[in-house]
Amino acid sequence: QKEVEQNSGPLSVPEGAIASLNCTYSDRVSQSFFWYRQYSGKSPELIMSIYSNGDKEDGRFTAQLNKASQYVSLLIRDSQPSDSATYLCAVDTDKLIFGTGTRLQVFP
Amino acid sequence: KAGVTQTPRYLIKTRGQQVTLSCSPISGHRSVSWYQQTPGQGLQFLFEYFSETQRNKGNFPGRFSGRQFSNSRSEMNVSTLELGDSALYLCASSLDFGGNEQFFGPGTRLTVL
Numbered sequence: 001q002k003e004v005e006q007n008s009g010p011l012s013v014p015e016g017a018i019a020s021l022n023c024t025y026s027d028r029v030s031q032s033f034f035w036y037r038q039y040s041g042k043s044p045e046l047i048m049s050i051y052s053n054g055d056k057e058d059g060r061f062t063a064q065l066n067k068a069s070q071y072v073s074l075l076i077r078d079s080q081p082s083d084s085a086t087y088l089c090a091v092d093t094d095k096l097i098f099g100t101g102t103r104l105q106v107f108p
Numbered sequence: 109k110a111g112v113t114q115t116p117r118y119l120i121k122t123r124g125q126q127v128t129l130s131c132s133p134i135s136g137h138r139s140v141s142w143y144q145q146t147p148g149q150g151l152q153f154l155f156e157y158f159s160e161t162q163r164n165k166g167n168f169p170g171r172f173s174g175r176q177f178s179n180s181r182s183e184m185n186v187s188t189l190e191l192g193d194s195a196l197y198l199c200a201s202s203l204d205f206g207g208n209e210q211f212f213g214p215g216t217r218l219t220v221l
Contacts, residue, residue: 032207043198043212044151051207088151092207095164096141096200098151 003027004091006099013106019076021102023089026070032092033065035074038101039085048074079106109135112201112213120219126187129216133180133201140182141210142174145196154197157182158205186218194220 005024013019021035032051036044048063050056050072056063062075072091076083086101113132121127133140142154153166157176174184180201186193196217200210 034209036212043196043215046209046211049209094206095153095156095166096210097153098143100150 003093003097004089004099006087006089006102008100009103010105011102013079013104015079015081015106015108017079017106019079019083019104019106021074021076021087021089021104023072023074023091023099024070025072025089025091025097027091027093027097028067028070030091030093033063033072034090034092034096035061035063035072036088036090036098037083037085038088044088076104079104081106081108112199112211114197114199114213114216116216117214118217118219120221121189122221123189123191125189126185127189127218128183128185129197129199129218131182131184131199131201131213133182133199134211137201137203137211138180139202139205139208139210140176140180141200141202142182142184143198143200144168145198145215146194151198154184156205163205189220191220194218 035048038044050063050065060077064073088101089099139158141156156164176182196215198215200212202208202210
């Protein structure tokens with residue numbers, strides 16, 4: 001079992017819709033969770049961090065954490081074509097473990 | 109505040125050679141982590157340095173090594189290069205270790221011929 005799992009996609013959503021990205025992790029003691037966005041040919045860019053159960057909102061982005069079910073999700077409201085990228089979920093288990101990423105495509 | 113910088117941005121080497129990559133963290137950040145990114149394996153953790161000490165290491169052979177200097181700048185070295193070492197090498201810095209947010213540099217694209 002992979003430590004951090006994500007659906008590779010692509011996830012295709014129309015402009016203006018909500019994109020929902022999901023991630024599950026295997027290490028129950030993990031305490032810190034992150035979402036990164038990576039455009040093709042670029043390095044990952046941190047967009048959200050979440051440390052406690054519940055929702056955390058930042059602009060159009062909402063991260064959701066459920067430690068009991070061991071999943072983290074990222075919602076992107078009012079999706080724009082510029083949101084088209086690969087979204088990486090990362091979980092800190094004494095070192096940062098990344099999922100393989102979900103490719104999001106937002107079409108006009 | 110300036111971001112994480114990495115040099116060089118691109119490198120072409122041949123099998124058997126060695127290479128040294130450099131990373132300068134964000135000012136005030138004391139932890140530097142290194143990752144290898146390939147299409148097949150994704151982002152994989154190499155090692156983390158804090159206060160000039162390696163505090164964690166991933167599952168890579170001993171050909172991969174690193175160090176950190178007193179100004180928090182870090183270098184990683186790969187000896188006896190293999191074709192499979194071709195990858196994007198990313199450095200990330202954070203204020204501290206243990207669950208802190210990490211910020212990535214632009215990466216060094218290494219091609220081994």
